[in-house]
Amino acid sequence: MTTTVIHPGATLTGEKVLIYHLRDVVKTREAEGSAFRLRVPSLQIALGEKIALIGESGCGKSTLLDMLSMTLKPSNIGSFRFRPERGAEPVDISALWQKNQLNKLGDLRRLRIGYVMQTGGLLPYLTVRENINLSRRLLDMQDDGLVDELANDLGIHRHLNKLPHMLSVGERQRVAIGRALAHRPAIVIADEPTASLDPIAAERIMSLFIELVDELHITVILASHAWRHINRLGLRHLEHHTHREADGSMTETVVSG
């Protein structure tokens, strides 16, 4: 008897299922004579992949994350497909933006995407448990023990009934991770999730985060400027190159992968 281990991003035939498939997506921003352009000639992210986007601030990481989290409308779209499940039909994000169907994009976010913000982004008036459960509550999901399980794994179980302001910054960040994962999204997007923590705590929380994502088979896109320990976590590094015009009038970042 043999056991076949299937990588979550691959089908039985070994073909990859692409959660993100972008071609010629461009976002241009202009401000007082200087322009910034992010160009994505081609980007393919498979289900279950763990992606790292590492670079200094201002290089366009956030712009890319905003577009991938469907909160920022690209200036030009060749094509932008999102396939959150193996069996699902790919969703044409480009068409939703063109028809300005913001509520559909919102529904997609609610159902498929989890976010870990730089500084928690917890609602101060909800307890830790309610914060973690918020994404589930909005989807009418019944309690299946995942909230408690996550709280256990994240080491915050004893804080479940406290309000966020009673927790340390690191603990709050753990709560934020819990909330991003609690509704079992297809993808978790994290923008500098450990930037506000000291290096030791940052590394510990980052490892925990990646462990949990692996366990739940969730695709992850992580932006960070601290690449040292990221390398050890086995994430795929997303290539990007930035070049500036000599007169400083134009900065362009090209991302592909």
Added chain:
Amino acid sequence: MRHRFKDIIWLAGRDYRNEWQMSSFFIIALAAVLGPMMILYGLKFGIVGSMLNNLIEDPRNREVRPIGSGRYDSAWIEQLQAREEIDFIVPRTRAIAATIDLKSQAAKRIVSVEMIPTGPGDPLLKARTIPENLRQIVLSEKAAQRLKVKTGDEINGSLSRRYKGRSERVHVTLQVVDVARHASFTRDGAFTNLSLLEAAEDFRDGRAVPVFGWSGTNTANKERTYPSFRLYTRSIYDVAPISDALQKLGIEVNTRAADIDIVRSMDQNLSLVFWLIALIGLIGFSFSLGASLWANVDRKRKELSVLRLVGFRTGEIIWFPVLQSAFTAFFGWLTASLIYLAVSFTINGLFMSQTEDGETICRLLPDHFLVALLLTLGSSIIAASLAGYRAASVEPSEGLREI
């Protein structure tokens, strides 16, 4: 959609409760505007209301009194009685002949009283027994006290005249069938059947009164005329048309129309003053609430963007500040109502001795509380809608990072 509206209510409520200090300040600020307004309106409604009520209730305000004397026969009186504006009319005999000296067993002195003609439906004798024949009378409270008599007692009435050069006095036994309220007639008086007055007038004029066996000239077939009458209209609003109609006939009349007009215009003017104050107060409150909610959206930008990020729609985010201002409106109204109830209870207690039974100085109807709630809710929601619109413009991506 409906389900997530429930979530917005839950979240807005939790936020409101979590910031209870801030929320209480707004509730108190609203109550500080609304409470005094309710008290002011309660006073206006209570005082002017009972003044108007008194005007309507008090039959004297429905009275139309002819000035001087005329000559009215019974046919003319009956014709007037047929008019629907008229509640009660009865002819009067000459005032100089309409007195009678009364003497009771209990009191030594003789009391001379005015006789007032009465009949069924007399508004001054509401809920009192009406004299049915010429041997029954209803005494005014003052006369009854001076004579020390009560309902059911018999008293002696006497009339005097100079007839053919001699002084004559006749006596008649009268039964006190009731005592009128003090307010009905404040002097010494007796409400009597018209025929007793006619008998007294006849006797004094030297005519025979067969029913009492008093002698005099025989005038059986002579048509009687009356110099005056007592007239009450159905309501205070009928006073003006009836007095106009009488004046057209050349009859000068006296009414309390001027008093009625004063109270009615006072009601209108006080209402105007009240609404001006209410308008200024509510506008001021709306602006301060609107400004704070507007600032709240800035303060809670991050939290609102988190809500957008987790998938709340634009139309749902608007409800966040709107609901919170509705909470403020409701609790502010509740507090103001409690303040009002406490203060009005105190005010009414203070004036208890000066008011008649069932009269209150400070009074609001349930409808008034409802109107206050709706007005407050309305102005708060208008104040919040701008902030709601601003909240809806919060971009979901703002929540992803520090700005």
